[in-house]
Amino acid sequence: MATLSSRAVTLARVPDGTPSAEDFAVTTLDVPTMAAGQVTLAVDVLSLDPYIRSTLGGRHLGDAPVGPGDVVPGRSLATVTASADDSVPVGTLVLAETGWREIAVLPAAAVTPVPRRAGVPASAALGALGMPGLTAYAAHVRHLKPRVGDTVVISSATGGVGAVAGQLATVAGARAVAIVGTEDKAAIAVDQLGYAAAVIRGRDGWVEELRKACPDGIDAYLHMGDQATLDVVMEQLAVGARVSLCGLMDQYNGGAPTTVRAGAVMTARAEVQGMVVYDHHDLVAEQAARLGALIADGRVLLLEDRYVGLDQAPEAFARLMSGRNQGKVVVQVSPA
Missing domain, CATH: 3.40.50.720 (NAD(P)-binding Rossmann-like Domain)
Structure with a gap:
């Protein structure tokens, strides 16, 4: 059986000051074989967040430091394309710490199904509802x-x-x-x-x-x-x-x-x-209910700064960390 591969973004060098797109590299990596209790995910929308900067060559509140050659960490909205765990069937939309990549294999216990809400875009799970x-x-x-x-x-x-x-x-x-x-x-x-x-x-x-x-x-x-x-x-x-x-x-x-x-x-x-x-994770259910209702009735606007294509992630992150973003920064990885 041919080995599955996908594109990913790795750290090329530790940034000196504000990150630039040249601090990252878009590469192709083998996708691990899925084992029992795991799921394979196709990343739909990737979230870019400022906290990631402190992991690049350093440490963020106990998170492992990211060094050259490592895949950049990050949360995404993804779709389950294969499953070895009945609790997370194929087709489930989930939140997961996939890193900056197109395909990820993770334990089913590490993903969170995303409920569909009328009047609320799915990508809200990375922003106002995330x-x-x-x-x-x-x-x-x-x-x-x-x-x-x-x-x-x-x-x-x-x-x-x-x-x-x-x-x-x-x-x-x-x-x-x-x-x-x-x-x-x-x-x-x-x-x-x-x-x-x-x-x-x-x-x-x-x-x-x-x-x-x-x-x-x-x-x-x-x-x-x-x-x-x-x-x-x-x-x-x-x-x-x-x-x-x-x-x-x-x-x-x-x-x-x-x-x-x-x-x-x-x-x-x-x-x-x-x-x-x-x-403040004890507030998650309250946050979801309150903000979900405010988004659905139009009293809270979702402001997104959206880029298309995984290869845009380095430039999008550089813009975020230099204050040039306009809204929650996300990258559309798979076709909408």
Whole structure:
């Protein structure tokens, strides 16, 4: 019997700073023979997420480091094409840690069937109904806790986490303010995601623009930006503010350790918490029910930055890690 092979993306070299497409290689690898209790998967849609950057040559919260020649890790939406376990029959749509590849063989116990929801695209399982959405939802209900009339600021406001978090704040009756990197993203934030205002970080006068957008101070802040953004926001906190430290984009790419202005925290009597999504898996069912309903009735928009073809994954990831994405980044691996 001929050996089955498929394309995969491996790490060509450990990135120095922000990753580039040249740090990766598209290659062809043999597919392992399926054994008892395993399933063969055809990857449909691959999710690209910022946490992957910290695994490249390093370690992410206990995950094994990825070195040159290793397949890049990643979660995907996939279809079971062969099964040696009756609990996961052929044709089942699943979530799985396949890595960046076209075909994967995994234990059936390691895949999660994806339920079909009316009015909800299947790829939502990688975004609003997946790990990015859980991050946003957990930060919303456990850290930010917005009340009607609060001002909630979201950095990286049009990304996979930020887009969901901003919309949740608006649904809760808060006034959501976006911090973004470009004019295009500012327009997306306001026109598509429903933010009340958007401020472009780093632009001349942006600190005062943020102050004008938040005249009564910032009641809640979800941080996924750089040190400069964190410093500016911390100096504009309202008394009793809640801050969720969710992502450190500059550190992912080798920047200096992030610091928090203790004086600003004390002045605002603020509550600052660190967000690690793995601590909040008890919210998965609640997240799926709540966000699924909001997507189905049109109150939460799925914003995707979609690329077609596995060979586009390196460039898509480079764009993500340099802040050039517009929404949750996914790669359509198999034909739609």
